[in-house]
Amino acid sequence: MKIFREVDVAEIEDMAAGGAVLGTGGGGDPYIGKLMAQQAIRKFGKVKLVRTEDLPDDALVVPVCMMGAPTVMTEKLPQGDELVNAFVALEKLLGRKIDAVLCGEAGGVNSMTPFVVAAATGLPLVDGDGMGRAFPELQMETFALAGVSATPMVLCDDKGNTVTFETVSNRWTERLARAATVEMGGSALLAFYSMSGAKAKECVVRGTLTLCESIGRTLREAKANHGEPVKALASLLQAHNMFEGRIVDIERRTVGGFARGKVILNGTDDWKGHEMSIDFQNEFLLAMRDGEVVVTTPDLISLVDAETGLAVTTDSLRYGQRLVCLAYPCNPMWRTPLGIEVAGPRYFKYDVDYQPLAAAE
Amino acid sequence: MKIFREVDVAEIEDMAAGGAVLGTGGGGDPYIGKLMAQQAIRKFGKVKLVRTEDLPDDALVVPVCMMGAPTVMTEKLPQGDELVNAFVALEKLLGRKIDAVLCGEAGGVNSMTPFVVAAATGLPLVDGDGMGRAFPELQMETFALAGVSATPMVLCDDKGNTVTFETVSNRWTERLARAATVEMGGSALLAFYSMSGAKAKECVVRGTLTLCESIGRTLREAKANHGEPVKALASLLQAHNMFEGRIVDIERRTVGGFARGKVILNGTDDWKGHEMSIDFQNEFLLAMRDGEVVVTTPDLISLVDAETGLAVTTDSLRYGQRLVCLAYPCNPMWRTPLGIEVAGPRYFKYDVDYQPLAAAE
The missing domain is CATH 2.40.390.10 (CV3147-like)
Structure with missing residues (x-):
């Protein structure tokens, strides 16, 4: 797969700040997102980015994200392991190696969660997402608009519980996963909307991660230049x-x-x-x-x-x-x-x- | 496997009535339980009963039951398919053929739900259960007392949604499954606590189904004889x-x-x-x-x-x-x-x- 750049600890800061802007109030606290991603990159190494258009049509692409009320996310710092657990459990369920990680939503935390999985698994991360912003419910994905099913979906919590969903609609996925998330303490990590590279080209909002970075850099430079x-x-x-x-x-x-x-x-x-x-x-x-x-x-x-x-x-x-x-x-x-x-x-x-x-x- | 008797439509009536007595107020309406089991036996044939002591040690035994408030079960008649769906999904997940069906709890409906699965799959049904009565929560099983995990557990609803649980404790299974059941409309069907024949001999409450039948027969005969x-x-x-x-x-x-x-x-x-x-x-x-x-x-x-x-x-x-x-x-x-x-x-x-x-x- 053609990798167009690598992301190291330093670049994460701008990306998280930019993610929070596109998060339109949601998608989590960028400070937490930044810490999670930086810790993963320090531990496992740089994250390789791939452009949506460079995904092989037959690649298996899996989005990940955190679900829950941002107020809770802030108090209950995710460890990152839960995310990787959800991803690995979904891979096992699909019975096929996943080729690339995708971002479910842009936001302070959720633009960062895919970096944790990409770093830990060594898989490339697609420069894009499924919203171009953040939205509160998980059927609100451009993937869903293009007919991709949210399920099979795996939800993991910080205690080690794993719940797998196979639903009749993405609205039902949202209802059942929301109930589980509330029970799990208000936030949970998930892997869902698995799709082919060909499908990803149809429905991924492209360039989201580099846009996040541009936003963060613009703010940082304007401040530095007293602009x-x-x-x-x-x-x-x-x-x-x-x-x-x-x-x-x-x-x-x-x-x-x-x-x-x-x-x-x-x-x-x-x-x-x-x-x-x-x-x-x-x-x-x-x-x-x-x-x-x-x-x-x-x-x-x-x-x-x-x-x-x-x-x-x-x-x-x-x-x-x-x-x-x-x-x-x-x-x-x-x-x-x-x-x-x-x-x-x-x-x-x-x-x-x-x-x-x-x-x- | 040594089958000690077969159960036909006629015997179901006594068993459901007896199940309701052991249900101690819960476990569902015996009229509904009876209808479900009789319909399944009419469609698929008689159900073979096996004694717990006759289970081969290496047999794979799986309990099934219905979860939810009895008040809801009465208004929302289960179709039976959901139960079989949960059972088949768990079999697929375990990656091994299930050898016998087991009753999760004695009750008007839940002494009958295993008959539906046994009839539909043609598998023998164990004459026993996991409570010797009914209890409100799903960690309250003699199976759990003997160290059997409720998970992997599959929960299905009447709409076609399937949720699979892999939890750190049976209490967590209860919490997460209860939340899903509420969201599914208040009742759901499940397959759980898979165990070996050897383990079943340790922890099954034996003879429950024939006890249910004795109870029903005793009541019926006393009434017929003006006793x-x-x-x-x-x-x-x-x-x-x-x-x-x-x-x-x-x-x-x-x-x-x-x-x-x-x-x-x-x-x-x-x-x-x-x-x-x-x-x-x-x-x-x-x-x-x-x-x-x-x-x-x-x-x-x-x-x-x-x-x-x-x-x-x-x-x-x-x-x-x-x-x-x-x-x-x-x-x-x-x-x-x-x-x-x-x-x-x-x-x-x-x-x-x-x-x-x-x-x-």
Whole structure:
């Protein structure tokens, strides 16, 4: 398989920071993700990256990720072994050697989990993912939109328990795996959506890991050069600056294995006198400015620190933080009727139609 | 394998009625159990019974049963296919032909579920079970007391979903399988505790199915001969008549996948002026007479109709029913320190010590 580059400990920092931005509030704390991946690379060596287009058609590709409420992930640091256990158990179940690891979702932790498996197994890691962002439920994968089944799926916890699913639909996989995850203490590791290289070329969101790295590097360099990190980030992502303000209220609870809630910002600077409220279920799903819906899932809503441009995850929202709300278009696969049905605002019970956001200039 | 008898449609009636008595309120509605088993025997032919002592030491024996709240089982009639699916999936996972089917628990439905699998597969069914009664949780098996692991375990629902468990303890199997069962709608079918014939000889409660049949026949014949069914039943089981009365209050709710509650009887005849209250979690667990604990799990508490002696399950308790409370000793395996730890009153959070009940003369 054609490897286009290798990733070492140093590059991981940028990638995790970038993953957190695309995580749109979910996908886990980048600090934890970074530690997990760096530890694995130190132990097992560099991770080889392969481009989606360079996958052999008959290669067996398996995505991995962590499931659960980010609030729990932060308190219950994954060891990494569980991930490799899930991967190896799925390989055994499939009865065939897996050829490459794939990222299930972009996020602070979940852009990093595949690095742990790739390092431990020595397998190449595909530069891409199944969302181009983070989403709260596991049927919300571009893989699913392309007809790939989430099962056989293996879920492992930190205690050594393994649960294998073979379901009639990806929605059922989500329901049963969510119940198991809650029972396992709120977070679990999984391997799922096994597919061929040919199928991967149809449905992988390409270049996600290198985009994560570009995001992290952009922020780091802007800071180092005393530049404007948020502006540089917005320009890289072709993102709209939707709002700037301070958090005046946060409502947050962990229910049914999700971190759900709402955050309210009072405008500062150009946005003085205005208010923004953003609903989340692990990820930011819907933003309202002065009572009017301005952007919804599946388009991306990232809250970043007004100073540093670093992403703020839903579990690290704190009263008084000064944040900028950036919004930018999702991958076109999410804008199909099926994509909108699976991850649009109505799926989350919001009574609004999805209005595609144009890319900023 | 030495078959000592065959069971046809006609004999099923007595066995299901007897299973419901040993079910101590749980284990499902015998009417449903009977229909499932009779339908399977009509379709596939008679079921061959083998005695535990006649199992070859190297035989592979697999128990099956239904999991869930009896209240749900009654509303959601199992098709039987799910059971066979779980059994076949476990056989595939074990990579070896299963030689005999075993009963996981005695109960109105669960003494019958193994007949469905035995009929459909043509395999012999062991005359025994893993409780000698019914219990609410799946680590409460004499198999577990003898060190057999519940996993690998396969759980199937009526929709076609299959979940496989490989856990670090039987308590964890219970937790994870209960969560999946709740998500699946409150009931599911499973195959678990696979063991050798040699191990089965150590830990199977022997003769349960023929005991169920004797119970059913005793009740049927006493009724036909205008005799006293309850007296005949008590004599057969060496059971104490603890109370006779009418239901004056029932408290019942389905929580966490269990039917939990309490039933209160006001005494009639010899027990006039007295009161009995019985707590249940699927099964009757603790009986108090005039405020004093008189019998607890793991000993058996059966509520039977004062006229017919037929068992009343926790989900069919109705205001005004005239019932007799019978109590009789559990299998000695439950009276070991481990047995009491696993299924004694303190496990269910009752602040009383287990006092072994003597057999009635």
